[in-house]
Structure formats: C-alpha cells, structure tokens
Amino acid sequence: MHSTTNLSHAGFDAKDLNNQPNNIPSEYVWPDEDKPSTDIKELQVPILDISRFLSDKDNHVATSQASSLVSEAAKLHGFFLVTNHGVDEGILARAYKCMDTFFDLPASEKQKAKRKWGEISGYADSSAGRFYSKLPWKETLTFRFSAEEKLKNGTETVKDYVSKTMGDENEELGTVFQEYSEAMSTLSLNIIEFLGMSLGIERRYLREFYQDNDSILRLNYYPPCKQPNLTLGTGPHTDPTSLTILDQDQVGGLQVFFENQWRSIAPKPRSFVINIGDTFMALTNGIYKSCLHRAVVNSERERMSLAFFLCPKMDKVVKPPKELLEVSGQSLYPNFTWSMFLEFTQKHYRSDKNTLQNFSDWIRSKEAIDNILAGKS
Numbered sequence: 001m002h003s004t005t006n007l008s009h010a011g012f013d014a015k016d017l018n019n020q021p022n023n024i025p026s027e028y029v030w031p032d033e034d035k036p037s038t039d040i041k042e043l044q045v046p047i048l049d050i051s052r053f054l055s056d057k058d059n060h061v062a063t064s065q066a067s068s069l070v071s072e073a074a075k076l077h078g079f080f081l082v083t084n085h086g087v088d089e090g091i092l093a094r095a096y097k098c099m100d101t102f103f104d105l106p107a108s109e110k111q112k113a114k115r116k117w118g119e120i121s122g123y124a125d126s127s128a129g130r131f132y133s134k135l136p137w138k139e140t141l142t143f144r145f146s147a148e149e150k151l152k153n154g155t156e157t158v159k160d161y162v163s164k165t166m167g168d169e170n171e172e173l174g175t176v177f178q179e180y181s182e183a184m185s186t187l188s189l190n191i192i193e194f195l196g197m198s199l200g201i202e203r204r205y206l207r208e209f210y211q212d213n214d215s216i217l218r219l220n221y222y223p224p225c226k227q228p229n230l231t232l233g234t235g236p237h238t239d240p241t242s243l244t245i246l247d248q249d250q251v252g253g254l255q256v257f258f259e260n261q262w263r264s265i266a267p268k269p270r271s272f273v274i275n276i277g278d279t280f281m282a283l284t285n286g287i288y289k290s291c292l293h294r295a296v297v298n299s300e301r302e303r304m305s306l307a308f309f310l311c312p313k314m315d316k317v318v319k320p321p322k323e324l325l326e327v328s329g330q331s332l333y334p335n336f337t338w339s340m341f342l343e344f345t346q347k348h349y350r351s352d353k354n355t356l357q358n359f360s361d362w363i364r365s366k367e368a369i370d371n372i373l374a375g376k377s
Helices: 004-010 014-019 050-055 060-076 089-103 107-113 147-153 157-166 168-199 205-210 278-283 322-328 338-348 355-373
Strands: 047-049 079-083 122-125 139-146 214-222 234-237 243-248 254-258 261-264 271-276 293-295 303-310
Touching: 047 050, 047 060, 050 060, 050 168, 060 079, 060 168, 089 139, 089 168, 089 214, 089 303, 107 122, 107 139, 107 157, 139 147, 139 157, 139 168, 147 214, 157 168, 168 205, 168 214, 168 243, 168 303, 278 338, 278 355, 338 355
Parallel strands: 047 079
Antiparallel strands: 079 271, 122 139, 139 214, 214 303, 234 293, 243 271, 243 303, 254 261, 254 293
C-alpha cells in the first residue's frame, strides 16, 4: 500500500492501485455525501439542431421555438444537447485516437508535459493537484487556445505548445488538437449567438464579445476503478468558464445535480453536451444557471471525454448588457475580467458549487480594502 507521501509524489497509476490487495487508498475515497449512486434517473435535456439555426437565422418562428426550449433548460440547470453541429466526424475520431495514444504512454513520458502550478496548459494526474484531499480518479491534458492570436498573426497556440513541450514526435497530437480547438471555437460562437438571441440581446453582441476568445481544451481520461462506489472521476463543481462543449465517449459518467438529486446525462452519438459556466451566469446577471455536476467511474471500462471551455479574452470586462440589467434593475455580481476569475480558481480556490459567490465576495472585499487604503471609506 502506498503511503500518502508516496502517492503525492509518485504519480497516479490506476493499474497499480487496482492491483493492490486492499481497498483503494484513502486519498481517493470521498465522503459519504459525495459517493456515487448507480440508481439515478436520466436528466431530460432539450436537443438543439444547430444546423436549422445556422441555415436560417432569420426564420423567427423556428428560432423562437428552439429558443424557448433551450432558454427554459438554461434557467433551470444550464444543460442541453447540440446536434447537426457540422463538426467533422474525422476530427473527432483522430482526437480520440490521439488521446488513447497519449494516455497510454509511460508516466515518465506524460510527465514531460507536466502542468506547472498556476498555469493552464499541461498534463496532470490526480496526485499532482493543488489540493491533496479527496483525489479524483483521472488524468488530464489541458491546452490554452487563443482565437485572437490565430486571427491576428496565425499563431497556433495548441500546436506550438505541444511542439515546444512534448517534442516533434508528438506533432500529430498538436495538429489534431489545434484543429479540434478551432472547430470548437467556431461552434461555440454560433451557440453563444443563439443563446444571446434567446435572451433578447442584440444578435451579434455575444458573438463579438467572444470572437477573440482565450479558451481552454481539456482531455479527460478516467481509468477503470475496482471500487467505483467509493471515488469520483471529477468531484462536484460548477465550471468557472463561460460555456462548455463536451464530447463524451459512449461509456457514460456525467451527472448533474438538479432538484436536490443527481441525474445522469447519457451519451448520445454525434451530439455535444453543452452547459453554462459561472462567467456566463454572471454575464446574464444570473438568468442562465451554472449547475453543479460531476463525473463517476466504473470498474469495467476506461472513459474519455473532450471538454472545450469557452472563455472571453483575458482583459474583457464581464458585465451584463443593458437589456438584461433593465430586467432586474441591478447587477447581481461585481464586474470582473476573465483573468481575475482564472487566477482565483487556479491559485486561491478549488471550483465547487459556490465558486462564483465566493469569487464575488473576494472581489468586493478587495475593492473595500482598496477604497480604505485610498481614503474612500
């Protein structure tokens, strides 16, 4: 049995942990209130056929019908599916092949891309986190993607990172995930434009707000676990980002906390799971909800997923447009930039169900201190 100290430094080896005679190490055992249940209902979520919206944005009847369905879900729990999205099946197949190849590498090879503290890009296993209790049963590879740098000077942030960090032998991985990120950025702008219309915002407002996005692509790998009832692949959290586009393989494991109980979102072929993040919840002044969710593991099969997190450019000020402020009369959250929120979640606070509220309190306390120091008490 590994000791706590050894686990924190030796890296995460699911095969080794599963082969040990005793239970999985206590670091991976979650409290009773978080432990997964297999007997849960499926969450019913609307399906948005994005091709109809894209081919005929001026068809107000069709757009209105789709808007009302998605809007209702976004106000309740923030989850819906997108189908007929136009993302080529080939790029998805290549992405999963590259993921398979990468996560099958020896630990020493994966550690070459180890994520540094406070940075976005890089490889992380569960023992490499900033918080050492309740470890998740997973590995990740994360990339920063800049639409602005691609638009302005052709810089391919994902491809360049892989080349610089992981060497020329991983060139295909860099090429594939650069292409995948660009496809997700394009899709996310279409989805965000649709969401803006569903909110009654001027049509191009949100598309232009996110046009130069500074986003994140994360590859998730969940190995089989001999005691899946004790642990979690990803703990309960809301996404601090704006919009998540998730492609999950056919194994399943995504769960959403709605109406005081966990519900599953089963994989559906050729569709993406979309969910609202904290930043977009703040941008909509709390109208659209960022919902608690998690990932569970199983004892039989590995699971993989691709999550693209749409984020605004780092220095963009996140504040509700005037149309939404007129509804409630006041802003529920202080104005902030994405760089401030990102730093908060990277260096000060682990994302959970209260991330946005605690971030808001943190900003207000900082502003109060600054005012006192400036003699404005």
